[in-house]
Amino acid sequence: MKILQTEVLVVGGGTGGTAAAIQAARRGAHTILVSEFAWLGGMLTSAGVSAPDGNELEAFQTGLWGAFLRALEQRQPGGLDNAWVSFFTYEPRIGAEIFAEWVAQLANLDWIAGQVPLEVLKEGERVTGVRFRDITVFAKVTIDGTELGDLLALGKIPHRWGWEFQSEWDEPSAPRSHTSLTERYPVQAPTWVVMLKDFGAEIAPKIPPPPQYTSQRFAGAWENYGSESFLNYGRLPQGQFMINWPIHGNDYGEGVERLIGDAQQKSEFLQAALWHAQGFAHFIxxxxxxxxxxxxxxxxxxxxxxxGGAFALHPYYRESRRLIGRVTVCEQDILPQGTIAPLPIAITAEGCETVETWCEAIAIGNYANDHHYPSGDIPLKPKSMRWGGRWTGTPFTIPYGSLVSATVDGFLVCEKNISVSHIANGATRLQPLVLGIGQAAGMAAALCIEHNCQPRELPVRSLQNALLDDASAPAAIVPLLNLPPTHPDWQFWQHYYLNNPESYPTNGYCPLSSRPLWRQRQPGFRFSGTFHRQADQLYSLTMETQTTETLDQPWSLVTLRAEINDTLYQYPSTVELLTVSGTMNSAGRWLLVESLE
Known part of the structure; x- marks a missing residue:
């Protein structure tokens, strides 16, 4: 057994763990990252969900998430706007290569693959290290970046699994008591992603059915969409399709509690989930x-x-064990008041008087609250809005206290295992936000080393400043729809609302003294035609010069830039000749507008 010492130990090479390790090392802490698989990135790569959801607006493309997108744009042949579920789809291999290269560039970051945690070492209520099969690593700060919150269970660190009722936090969408659905699915269903390929004129090898296959499981999967739209949902470059389909598809949740059982129970669930995905591929x-x-x-x-092969290395886990932290993110914290959820504010008081208030935010998310249960659903309080000609989720933030244990020192979390309710997890579990959570956790761990303090003692303002000022990947903390990171006032307004959270605008727009400087991309194509407004935030362009591809119906106009969103919103119902520049997405039948002429 090899014994290693480090300042920061990150266990798990998923989306959050990879981000945490990279950020801790970039800040200067000696870091060891231990992963189960030889691909880093989790949901974004090894789990096959190479169609990230959320934080798609350009103002939110900051930090490691923004850096990852820019690296993908440079490497992915054919561009990223290929599907209709996401503006960004790519080959998983390319994402894994990006993360591996970032890790290799850091001399103070050691990556050890092929190991899973077996024991969490503690002194009293402080985590001191983790034992694996071949190594034991002692660290000043340990970060749990595992897909299922494994360190929480191994270290007997207080955590949750499953549903909470309305009586817990008065969440509007939480059930009042158990139902058949809550008992059948204690957590959201995972999906074992499978990749298909268009063989064109060739005949593809036959996909065999798995044991105990029945086609009835998948009947009507794309009935309301059509086969072409179904395939285009997760269309990737190079004629490939990411199959991560929620409607009678490859979500699998039968006996999902086996994931936190013993090794044999977990293995049985994984085999069943893999066979289920194979069955869906055979059905298709x-x-x-x-x-x-x-x-x-x-x-x-x-x-x-x-x-492996056409099947992801592991399932796409939507939910895990969840830390009981110093702060818990509940549904009320992610729901909008106006356009955006309020900033998380902490208050200290003496007697009846407020002594100090401060903003706890450390990461931005904006995905809708999306839950997956294969045989049913629950009504959820809406948290979506029409913006940029399309539906998007309303923005919210994650407080630092949700990464910090309420009782255990030397420990942080950085994945779907943050302190969050089952209901709110439907919005906090997505890849871009988890990258941001991981970046914040890694920065916090490094700052704890610098200040010789525990995570619970770290002033959140020092963490916020470090994230905003990071030399490699500065990360936005306050959601401001009209403030891209390229704007000269970006730092000013981020700091202003952290200092004055009571002034935070509920519409998500800050006052700007100059027009935003949007990031320059490679020149897009020009499209001209008649503009129509069908309704607020529902726009189309009927092409002036039609081709085989543009015949039949108008194309939707969508944008990720606030300036274009605001201009389109002010147009009259019809503009006889409008010219836009951008890219054409045949899968979603939209034009992604980057400039107006």
Whole structure:
């Protein structure tokens, strides 16, 4: 057994763990990252969900999330706007290569793959290290970046699993008591992603059915969408399709509690989930023909995974064990008041008098509250808005206290295992936000080393300043729709609302003295035609010069830039000739507008 010493230990190479390790090392802390798989990135890569959701607006493309997008834009042939579920789809291999290169650039970051945690070492109520099969690592700060919050269970660190009722936090969408759905699915269903490929004129190899296959499980999967739209949901470059389909598709939640059982129970669940995904792939090929087959070269085939080839290395986990932290994110914290959720404000008081107030925010999210249960659903309080010609989630923030244990020192979390309610987890679990949470956790750990303090003692303002001022990937903390990171006043307004959270605008717009300087991309295509407004935030362009691709119906106009959103909103119902520059997405049948002429 090899014994290692480090300042920061990150366990788990998923989305949050990878971000935490990179950020801690970039800040200067000696860091060890231990991962189960040889691909880093989790949801974004090894789990196959290479169509990230949330934080798509350009004002929110900051920090490691923004840096990851820019790296993808440079490397992915054919661009990123290929599907209709996301503006960003790419080959998972490219994402994994980006993370591996970032790690390799850091001499003070050691990455050890092929290990899972077996024991959490503690002195009293302080985590001191983790034992793996071949190594034991002692650290001043340990970060749990595992997909299922494994360190929480191993270290007997107080945590939650499953539903909370309305009596817990008075969440409007929480059930009042158990129902058949809550008992059947204690957490959201994972998905084992499978990649298909368009073989064109060739005949794809036959996808065999798994044991105990029944087509009834998948009947009507794309009935309300059509087969083309179904495939285009997760269309990737190079004629490939990410199959992560929630409607009678490859979500699998039967006996999901086995994931936190013993090793055999977990293995049985994983095998069943993998067979379920194989069954759906077989169903697709049976009904759509052998033009479509498995994309066998997407993932590496490795001994530590049941998957590989066309199947992701592990499932896409939507929910895990969740820390009981110093602060818990509840549904009320993510719901909008106006356009945006209020900033999380902490208050200290003596007697009846307020002594100090401060903003606790350390990361931005904006995804809708989205839950996955294969045989049913629950009504959720809406948290979406029409903006930029389309639906998007309303923005919210994550407080630092949700990363910090209420009782245990030397420890942080950085994945779906933050202190969050089951209901709110539907919005906090998405890839871009988890990257931001990981970046904040890694920065916090490094600052604890610098200040020789525990995570609970770290002043949140020092963490916020470090994230905003980071030399490599400065991260926005306050959601401001009209303030891209390229604007000269970006730092000023971020700091202003952290200092004056009571002045935070409920519409998400800050006053600007000059027009935003949006990031320059490669020149897009020009499209001209008649502009129509069908309703507020519902715009279209009927092409002046039509081609085979643009015939039939008008194309929707969408944008990720506030300045264009505001201009389109002010146009009359019809503009006879409008010219826009941007890109055309045939899968979503939209024009992504980057400039107006």
């Amino acid at each position: 090929q049976t009904h759509l023909g052998r033009r479509y087959g498995l994309a066998e070269t997407v993932f590496p085939k490795v001994s530590e995974s049941m998957g």
